[in-house]
Amino acid sequence: MADLAKLPVTIVTGFLGAGKTTLISHLIRHAGGRRLAVIVNEFGTLGVDGDILKSCAIPDCPADNIVELANGCICCTVADDFIPTVEALLALEPRPDHILIETSGLALPKPLLRAFDWPAIRSRITVDGVIALADAEAVADGRFAPDLDALAAQRLADPGIDHETPLSEVFEDQLACADIVLLTKADLAGPQGVAAARAVIAAETPRPLPVIELVDGVIDPRVLLGLGAAAEDDLAARPSHHDGEDDHEHQDFDSIVLTLGEIADPAALAARIERLARDRQILRVKGYAAVAGKPMRLLVQAVGARVRHQYDRPWRAGEARATALVVIAEQGRIDATAIRAALEG
Structure with a gap:
């Protein structure tokens, strides 16, 4: 009965x-x-993802149930951040029925799974499931291809490509820990891209996994919530590439937060971000922009050279109108x- 009383947690x-x-x-x-309840692990100091989710708050998931952890990768700050946050969520009235954890893009899930064995929480929560998202277009493009010959050919074509980048290890570890893989942006990849991505994922996973486009x-939440995987007991x-290691580092990645003034044209900012991504191989840009003469805040999300922007909400009374972007x-x-100069145009 004690196991039945454990609060389920889904790691995304x-x-x-x-x-x-x-x-x-x-x-x-x-x-x-x-x-x-939701725990959001940001990479960088600007709370973009947490702010987006809080704007989605509803009575069954109020803003107070959405907590941001911005002090580093969640799998590296277990004792300082993760355990106290889980304990605080467990103490909420009414208590949540389910906790969602959004890890940073650099988080290795296995160290996080090990944290569920900590005495303070192990009898109170369980990992209902680990959901790994894979960008169909990126996988189909060969960014995490398991074929060493193909990787060698890529290296010959571009000396800047390493056959075993930290990104590939992160990708493989996330797949290896998953209970379900969601193949995102299937519409952009097209049927051939989806088929290629599925082949890569099948080759990288240590056991058969459902892959859903x-x-x-x-997606119907019933597909993802209530898996009952108890993943902490199935390590x-x-x-993982890091099995047997006491810890791991993410020093292969850097991020900065740039605060700029108001911008005149969202399309021009998007074009500058596209050029920046191509010229300096930037992985991610995300944040907000203040557009001159507009009462709404502009949400900016870029993955590589693909940039999306939309107005998400009005600027609040007393809120400083500024442009703030995380660059990873x-x-x-x-x-x-150089990045500031590129973004300011």
């Missing part, structure tokens, strides 16, 4: 820009009467002066 993992926040926003709005985060079936890249590619 995936590479940068795979669509984790979009998925969780959908789950919040279609929870089917469940009282949800997804567009704009839309041996979820191998592999180590050595962050030059704050």
Whole structure:
């Protein structure tokens, strides 16, 4: 009976820009009467994803149930951030029925699973399931291809490509820990791209997994919530590149937050971000922009050179109208002066 009383937790993992926040926003709005709580692990100091999710708050998942952890990768800050946050959510009245955890794009899920064995929480919560999101278009493009010959050919074509990048290890570890893989942006990849991505995922996973195509985060929550996987008790079936290591580092990635003034034209900002991504191999840009003469705040989300922007809400009374963008890249590619100049045009 004690196991039946454990609070279920779903871990949502995936590479940068795979669509984790979009998925969780959908789950919040279609929870089917469940009282949800959400833990968001930001990479960088600007709370973009948490703010997006709080704007989706409903009575069964109020803004107070959505907590941001911005002090680093959740799998590296277990004792300082994760355990106290879970304890605080367990103490809420009314208590949540289900907790969703959105990891950063760089998080390795297995160290997080191990945290569920901590004495303070192990009898009170269980990992209902690990959901890995994979960008169909990115996978189909060969960014995580398991074929060493193909990787060698890529290296010959572009000396800047490493056959074993940290990104590939993160991707493989996320798949290896998953109970379900969601293949996102299937509409952009097309049938051939989806087929290619499925082949890569099948080759990388250590056991057969359901792979579900997804567009704009839309899925029946019953498919993802209530799996009963108890993943914390199944670690041996979820191998990692880092098994046997006491810890891991994410020093292969850097991020900066740039605060700029108002912009005149959203399309021009998007074009500058596209050029920046191509010229400096930027992985991700996300944040907000203040557009001159507009009462609404502009939400900006970029994965590589693909940029999306939309007005998300009015500026609040007393809120400083400013443009703030998180820029994420592999180590050595962050030059704050050059990036600022590129974005300011």
